[in-house]
Amino acid sequence: MHLFHPPEDLEPPLAPPRFWVPLAVLVLLLGIYALTGLWLEARVDWPEVANLHCHYRACGWIALSKSGSLFRRSGYDLMYFAWMWAGPAIGLSSGVFVLVRRWWRRRQPS
Numbered sequence: 001m002h003l004f005h006p007p008e009d010l011e012p013p014l015a016p017p018r019f020w021v022p023l024a025v026l027v028l029l030l031g032i033y034a035l036t037g038l039w040l041e042a043r044v045d046w047p048e049v050a051n052l053h054c055h056y057r058a059c060g061w062i063a064l065s066k067s068g069s070l071f072r073r074s075g076y077d078l079m080y081f082a083w084m085w086a087g088p089a090i091g092l093s094s095g096v097f098v099l100v101r102r103w104w105r106r107r108q109p110s
Contacts, residue, residue: 040080
């Protein structure tokens with residue numbers, strides 16, 4: 001039993017940079033997206049505009065259903081509306097893309 005292992009016995013790094021760089025970019029973009037939403041929400045006074053008093057998990061869907069009230073105001077309101085709907089739109093379109101691609105690959109002869 002050796003107290004110190006020689007360098008050749010050490011394990012390789014956790015993952016190559018080709019994994020960490022895209023992950024860092026993704027985390028950075030999600031942080032920018034979240035900070036933009038917080039800034040727009042403060043600028044628009046969002047919960048008070050729609051008379052939204054919600055404190056449970058379904059608040060996101062309720063907020064999306066009441067987001068139509070943002071059309072009657074300024075440009076920041078329209079940007080906040082676009083920001084609110086960007087998340088569900090990207091998620092839904094990504095899911096549809098994955099399902100169509102899976103269906104297309106199964107349809108192709110091997």
